Amino acid sequence: MIDSTLLNLLRKRRSIRQFTSQPVEADKIDALIEAAVRTPSSRGRRPWEFVVVTDPVLLRQLGKAKENGSAFLTGVPLAIVIAADSSKSDVWIEDCSIAAMVIQMAAEELGLGSCWAQIRLRPRNAECSAEQYVKGLIDLPESHVVECIIGIGYPAEKMTGHASEGLPFGQVHRDKFRN
Numbered sequence: 001m002i003d004s005t006l007l008n009l010l011r012k013r014r015s016i017r018q019f020t021s022q023p024v025e026a027d028k029i030d031a032l033i034e035a036a037v038r039t040p041s042s043r044g045r046r047p048w049e050f051v052v053v054t055d056p057v058l059l060r061q062l063g064k065a066k067e068n069g070s071a072f073l074t075g076v077p078l079a080i081v082i083a084a085d086s087s088k089s090d091v092w093i094e095d096c097s098i099a100a101m102v103i104q105m106a107a108e109e110l111g112l113g114s115c116w117a118q119i120r121l122r123p124r125n126a127e128c129s130a131e132q133y134v135k136g137l138i139d140l141p142e143s144h145v146v147e148c149i150i151g152i153g154y155p156a157e158k159m160t161g162h163a164s165e166g167l168p169f170g171q172v173h174r175d176k177f178r179n
């Protein structure tokens with residue numbers, strides 16, 4: 001088995017939804033931001049916008065973005081809302097997804113835990129989308145779109161990496177698709 005720093009991080013990575021109250025240090029936040037803006041984007045268009053949130057009141061409000069799947073944001077010391085000016089690129093979703101995953105892996109490498117909260121295409125309730133709600137909270141212009149929020153902090157739960165035996169290697173095909 002190859003011993004690689006990145007693969008070893010991937011081997012232990014899990015989504016973390018419970019965090020200690022320890023704030024994320026300013027230099028670590030700067031490192032996460034650097035990681036985000038270094039990510040590749042289609043045609044180098046860089047359509048993303050990153051809103052870095054540490055205000056506890058705002059974090060609690062972000063935690064109410066959806067009925068299910070966003071409550072963990074209430075307990076995070078740091079969240080990064082990943083949005084985009086969709087007029088800059090027809091593949092802004094791919095660009096934002098790459099940035100989100102790079103932020104998550106950079107967090108892992110810095111000893112932090114993180115989890116993705118899906119906002120795009122998700123309802124908040126019968127009247128309002130999660131996206132409209134989040135846009136209002138962070139004053140995002142109407143022209144922009146929100147993909148997701150990454151909650152980040154020091155883990156207060158222990159999650160073990162996925163065992164190799166359970167990985168879906170059967171979904172990997174060589175040369176041609178074979179069932």
Ligand SMILES: Cc1cc2nc3c(=O)[nH]c(=O)nc-3n(C[C@H](O)[C@H](O)[C@H](O)COP(=O)(O)O)c2cc1C
Binds near residue numbers: 116118
């Ligand atoms: C596109 C995407 C959307 C996700 N949305 C949410 C979400 O809204 N809320 C949440 O708690 N977890 C969310 N997750 C985390 C997944 O539930 C998690 O990655 C999955 O269950 C596998 O667990 P693991 O990350 O520990 O391997 C999302 C992950 C991805 C990649």
